[in-house]
Structures are given as C-alpha cells and as structure tokens.
Amino acid sequence: MDRVSSELRTRHFEHSATEPEIELPAGDVTEGVVRVGNTVRRPHQPQSYAVAAYLDYLETVGFDASPRFLGRDSQGRDVLTFLEGDVAGAKLEPWVLADRLLVSVALLVRRLHDASIGYQPLEHFPPSPFTLHRAELVTHLDVTPQNVVTNGGEATGLIDFDLAGPSTRLIDSLNAAMHWVPLRDPVDLDDVAVDIDQFARLRLFADAYGWQQSEREALPRFAAARATASWRRMKFRAENDGGGWARMWNEGVGDLILRRRAWLLGKEPAIQRALLG
Ligand SMILES: Nc1ncnc2c1ncn2[C@@H]1O[C@H](COP(=O)(O)OP(=O)(O)OP(=O)(O)O)[C@@H](O)[C@H]1O
Ligand SMILES: [Mg+2]
Structure with missing residues (x-):
C-alpha cells in the first residue's frame, strides 16, 4: 500500500466536544447519516477511501464545493465537513x-x-x-x-x-x-x-x-x-x-x-x- 493510502487509513478524527447528533434527511440507500457540529458522520463503506482520496485531490486543486474527508471517528464512521446551505428534500x-x-x-x-x-x-x-x-x-x-x-x-x-x-x-x-x-x-x-x-x-x-x-x-x-x-x-x-x-x-x-x-x-x-x- 502506498504512503497516501496508508495515511488515509490511519486518519482519525477525534473530538472531545459533546455536540448532539442530529439526524439528516435519509436518502435512498445509506442509513445513519448524522450531523455533529460542523461535521457529517456516515457509515464507512467499501468505496469510502477511494472517495476520500478523490476529495483530497479536489481540495489540492482548489475545488471548494465538495466536503473534506476528515478521517474516521471512534465508532469507525467516515467524518466529512458539513456544507452550509439548503438541500432539497x-x-x-x-x-x-x-x-x-x-x-x-x-x-x-x-x-x-x-x-x-x-x-x-x-x-x-x-x-x-x-x-x-x-x-x-x-x-x-x-x-x-x-x-x-x-x-x-x-x-x-x-x-x-x-x-x-x-x-x-x-x-x-x-x-x-x-x-x-x-x-x-x-x-x-x-x-x-x-x-x-x-x-x-x-x-x-x-x-x-x-x-x-x-x-x-x-x-x-x-x-x-x-x-x-x-x-x-x-x-x-x-x-x-x-x-x-x-x-x-x-x-x-x-x-x-x-x-x-x-x-x-x-x-x-x-x-x-x-x-x-
Ligand atoms: N457534507 C454535507 N453537508 C451538508 N449536508 C449534508 C452533507 N452530507 C449530507 N448532508 C445532508 O444529509 C442528507 C443525506 O446525506 P447523503 O446524501 O450523504 O446520504 P444519503 O442520501 O442518505 O445516501 P444515499 O444517497 O447513498 O442513499 C443530504 O441530502 C443532505 O441534506
Ligand atoms: Mg444523498
């Protein structure tokens, strides 16, 4: 495994704050997506690291309209930045x-x-x-x-x-x-x-x-x-x-x-x- 992949796999997001978990509107497939403060927690999925590497790339080229992959939390969930705004239901x-x-x-x-x-x-x-x-x-x-x-x-x-x-x-x-x-x-x-x-x-x-x-x-x-x-x-x-x-x-x-x-x-x-x- 190359350096970038192992960095992604060991990226952990720790937070000591006690912000509540707010349920986000459910989509068709993924269950258990919640907001915590300015982050989103999603169940870890087989494609998560491939997506995370792509999101990292988008950040490096200055694309500002996608979430950042912050790592996985203590429950193993993917942690992404929350994007402020309105989303259709x-x-x-x-x-x-x-x-x-x-x-x-x-x-x-x-x-x-x-x-x-x-x-x-x-x-x-x-x-x-x-x-x-x-x-x-x-x-x-x-x-x-x-x-x-x-x-x-x-x-x-x-x-x-x-x-x-x-x-x-x-x-x-x-x-x-x-x-x-x-x-x-x-x-x-x-x-x-x-x-x-x-x-x-x-x-x-x-x-x-x-x-x-x-x-x-x-x-x-x-x-x-x-x-x-x-x-x-x-x-x-x-x-x-x-x-x-x-x-x-x-x-x-x-x-x-x-x-x-x-x-x-x-x-x-x-x-x-x-x-x-
Ligand atoms: N990073 C984010 N920033 C802002 N809002 C988000 C973010 N991630 C999710 N949400 C909100 O939560 C809702 C559900 O999240 P998401 O689209 O990631 O999962 P899902 O639709 O349940 O998954 P799937 O489409 O695979 O079934 C979104 O429609 C949006 O309202
Ligand atoms: Mg969705």
Missing part, C-alpha cells in the same frame, strides 16, 4: 425548479469536471455494473437535488460521493440534467413540475455546461441508451444489493426508466430542435 418543492438554480448546477458540474480532469485515482473504485464506456475522468455521478447544497438559490456544493468513479463528462452531466430538468415522461412529473418547459430547461442546462454540437445532435439516442444501462444497473443492484435498491425497484423505478426511454426516443426531433435551434 425527497418531496419536490417549487424552488428546486428555478431556472437560475438549474444553470448554476450545470456550471458547478462543469467546474467539478474541469477540476477532476487530471486526477489519476490512487484508490480503486468498486466497479459499477454494466459500465461499457472508456473513462475520461473520475466524477460524482449522482448529482440529484438531494445531493446539491444551495445558497441564495444557486448550487454551491456537491455532497454524497457514494457513486463517484471513473466515467465521462457527458454521462455525468447528462445524468445531472436528467434529475434537474428533469428528463422524464411528463406522466411522471410531480404536480409542482407540470408547468415547466422541459425542452427550454434542457437547452439552458446544455448552454451553461457547454455541450458540443455533436453531443447535442446525438443526445436523445445517447440518453435513451443510458436509460437502458440504468435500467439494467438498477435491476442488478436490486437483485444483488437489496436494501434501498430493492425498495426503489419494487416501487417501480424500472418502469419509470423505461417510460423515460420511450419519451426520449419519441421526442428526438423536439429535443434536437431545442438543443440546436
């Missing part, structure tokens, strides 16, 4: 759909990619099932509203790097757009989102992130192919990892993904017009 609220926030998310994802491009992973990320592309960079891969910290209506932080790993800029930015625009069959839009213009919002995201012409042309089919991959991955995780993955699958996430896929293909000309016009 599971129930969609109108402020999450503001165009200015969408644009700021695209800009933040772009900034993360620009910061990550030179990173050579020191630690092995657990392979993600059905990953067929050649990786360009390590990145977040789960930029959902629940994993973005906002201040004054703009995205200022990215949290929950559990799914981080090698991927491509387009996959990660498209995934963020899918959650934030959002890209889904209108029958699956939440009540507060029924009046949004998905095509106009996709264009806003594309321009803010800076998708290339060729990426825009291919986007509907690329996104449909990603939906297929995502359906397979979710099914695989539900069957093999159980827990929150199985619950999401039982709640019908697989069908939602298939409806998204059909919608993307059915709207291919409209999406291309919105992106290229």
